[in-house]
Structure formats: structure tokens, C-alpha cells
Amino acid sequence: MDNSTGERTPLVIAAEINMITCQTKKILLAGAIEIGCRLQEAKALVKHGEWGKWLESVSYSQKTAERLIKLYQEYGPNFSDGLDTSKSTSMSNMTYTQALLLLGLPAEEREEFIEQNDVGGMTTKKLQQALQENQALKKGLETIDSTISELKNEQAKAASMPTNPENVKAEAPSAGQPALPTHNLKTEYDPDAHIKYVEKCDTCCKTIADTFFNLTTALTNLAHIDPNLKEEKRKEANRLIEYMAETIKEWPPPKKPLRFNS
Incomplete structure (x- = not known):
């Protein structure tokens, strides 16, 4: 040498x-x-x-x-x-x-x-980390798509259901106002029913928080991989969040005079 x-x-x-x-x-x-x-x-x-x-x-x-x-x-x-x-x-x-x-x-x-990563220049540890992040991104995007799909299905089901199960027609919403999803609920006679629904609210809030964390993680990773696709998914998620925020502000909707069938 x-x-x-x-x-x-x-x-x-x-x-x-x-x-x-x-x-x-x-x-x-x-x-x-x-x-x-x-x-x-x-x-x-x-x-x-x-x-x-x-x-x-x-x-x-x-x-x-x-x-x-x-x-x-x-x-x-x-x-x-x-x-x-x-x-x-x-x-x-x-x-x-x-x-x-x-x-x-x-x-x-x-x-x-x-193509998107300098694999040859990565250490084994860094490559393993990058692969884990890639899987987290994939899982996060799947969670977003699944959540949006489920909410759309629930909204479609709710929109197709009658407002009152006893053949009662509620007043139609004002023109130009989107109808909120309705829930046909039976009267609760259980004096401890509130405990069940408080627990349900807590569970749902935790699920939403966990899903939101997955969403932000996925968007962060996607920003490094494909900024245009990230922006598309961000706007899609933002529309969903805005809809949820507006809905929860006035939920449940105020009761309106009922018009019975003659």
C-alpha cells in the first residue's frame, strides 16, 4: 500500500x-x-x-x-x-x-x-427505523381511509332513516341547510343509564384522540415522501374534522314541533 x-x-x-x-x-x-x-x-x-x-x-x-x-x-x-x-x-x-x-x-x-431513500448509505439501524416509519405511515393512511369510509357510511345510513320511529314526520330542514344525521333512540328507563353513556363518551373521545395521533403521524411521514399527496390527505381530513366540529356544536339538534299523519 x-x-x-x-x-x-x-x-x-x-x-x-x-x-x-x-x-x-x-x-x-x-x-x-x-x-x-x-x-x-x-x-x-x-x-x-x-x-x-x-x-x-x-x-x-x-x-x-x-x-x-x-x-x-x-x-x-x-x-x-x-x-x-x-x-x-x-x-x-x-x-x-x-x-x-x-x-x-x-x-x-x-x-x-x-427510489425515495438512500438505502445504500443507511446503517442497518437507520434502515430498520425507516422501514418501521414506512409501515406506520401505511397503517396511518389505512386508518384515515377506514375512518372516513365508516363515517360516510354512518352518515348515509342516518340520512336514510325516518326521523321518528312512530310514523311521525318532523318538519323538514330549511332550504340550503344540510340535514344532520339522526338517531332513532328508544326511551331509557334505566336510572343508571347515564353511567353507560358517560363511559361510551369517554371511550369514543379516546378513540378519536388515538386516531388523530395516527393521522398526524401519517401526515408527517407523508410530507417527507410525497408533499402533494400529503396536502390532498390533509384537506380531506380537515373537511372531515370541520364537519365533526360543526355537528357536535349543536348536537343533539333542538326538538321541533311534530306534524302527525292524518
């Missing part, structure tokens, strides 16, 4: 070791993919029931062999060893461990994640 080009310091040596380690891990991934390719080929040729015995000849367990085959199936077509510049190099910058961690994502999500 020629040391005349610069001063040899512990910092320089550490940087060189880290670079060599990273390069070694990338070479390991390339080799693993090549081995996975050949294992898949061999598995198709080996007679049924003899796969485990054949693997003994290459000193691989079935679990390891299946993992290597999976690496080839998921990364092989798009993997570049750095020599072929016609292929995307985003995957070739990954290490073996990074590639294994990313197998937990569906193919489409994985490609998007790799």
Missing part, C-alpha cells in the same frame, strides 16, 4: 476499513444473487424429494437456499454489479443485509422505497 499520498491517521484508517467493509457486503449481495440463480436452476432439475440431500453437496440448509433463491427472484432482474451502466445502480449499492431487510416490503413498495 502506498502511504505517500497523505498522512495515515486513525480517522483515515477507519474510513478505509468502513469503505472496504461496505464494498465486501455489496460483493456478498452480488454473489448471493448469483448463487440464488444457480440454486433455482438446480432445484428445477433435482428429482422430487431429493432437494434436501442435494443441498448437502453445496453445504446449504433448505432455509438458507430458499432465502438465496428469494434474493435472486426479487433482485436478480434489476441488479447491476456496477459494470453494466445500462441497469439501475440503486440496488447494486445495497448490502446483503439491506437487501434481506427490504424483502419485507411488497415488490412495488420496495422499488418506491429504494
Whole structure:
């Protein structure tokens, strides 16, 4: 090694070791993919029931062999060893461990994640954290969509129900005023009914608070991934929150004179 080009310091040596380690891990991934390719080929040729015995000849367990085959199936077509510049190099910058961690994502999500993140420059810990945040974002968006869908369904059901179950017609709302959802409730004769409804209110408020936390977490993560999609979801959630706020201000609606059927 020629040391005349610069001063040899512990910092320089550490940087060189880290670079060599990273390069070694990338070479390991390339080799693993090549081995996975050949294992898949061999598995198709080996007679049924003899796969485990054949693997003994290459000193691989079935679990390891299946993992290597999976690496080839998921990364092989798009993997570049750095020599072929016609292929995307985003995957070739990954290490073996990074590639294994990313197998937990569906193919489409994985490609998007790799494009949006410098996976090759992440430590294992940072990659694991990023993947956890990605799952939290996905779960948060699913929660938002599910909550909005449920509320829309409840509103549609309420709008289709008669105002009074005893064939009584209430006055129609003023023109231009949206009708609030109605609840056909039976008279409570239980003197302790208030306890049940106070507990129900407390439970619902906690659910709303938890869901709102998930919503803000999802929007925060989405802001870093796709600002336009974040804004779309924020506006959608804001409309829902405004509707809920306006509704709760006057809920339950004031009683109005009833007009009986003649």
C-alpha cells in the first residue's frame, strides 16, 4: 500500500476499513444473487424429494437456499454489479443485509422505497427505523381511509332513516341547510343509564384522540415522501374534522314541533 499520498491517521484508517467493509457486503449481495440463480436452476432439475440431500453437496440448509433463491427472484432482474451502466445502480449499492431487510416490503413498495431513500448509505439501524416509519405511515393512511369510509357510511345510513320511529314526520330542514344525521333512540328507563353513556363518551373521545395521533403521524411521514399527496390527505381530513366540529356544536339538534299523519 502506498502511504505517500497523505498522512495515515486513525480517522483515515477507519474510513478505509468502513469503505472496504461496505464494498465486501455489496460483493456478498452480488454473489448471493448469483448463487440464488444457480440454486433455482438446480432445484428445477433435482428429482422430487431429493432437494434436501442435494443441498448437502453445496453445504446449504433448505432455509438458507430458499432465502438465496428469494434474493435472486426479487433482485436478480434489476441488479447491476456496477459494470453494466445500462441497469439501475440503486440496488447494486445495497448490502446483503439491506437487501434481506427490504424483502419485507411488497415488490412495488420496495422499488418506491429504494427510489425515495438512500438505502445504500443507511446503517442497518437507520434502515430498520425507516422501514418501521414506512409501515406506520401505511397503517396511518389505512386508518384515515377506514375512518372516513365508516363515517360516510354512518352518515348515509342516518340520512336514510325516518326521523321518528312512530310514523311521525318532523318538519323538514330549511332550504340550503344540510340535514344532520339522526338517531332513532328508544326511551331509557334505566336510572343508571347515564353511567353507560358517560363511559361510551369517554371511550369514543379516546378513540378519536388515538386516531388523530395516527393521522398526524401519517401526515408527517407523508410530507417527507410525497408533499402533494400529503396536502390532498390533509384537506380531506380537515373537511372531515370541520364537519365533526360543526355537528357536535349543536348536537343533539333542538326538538321541533311534530306534524302527525292524518
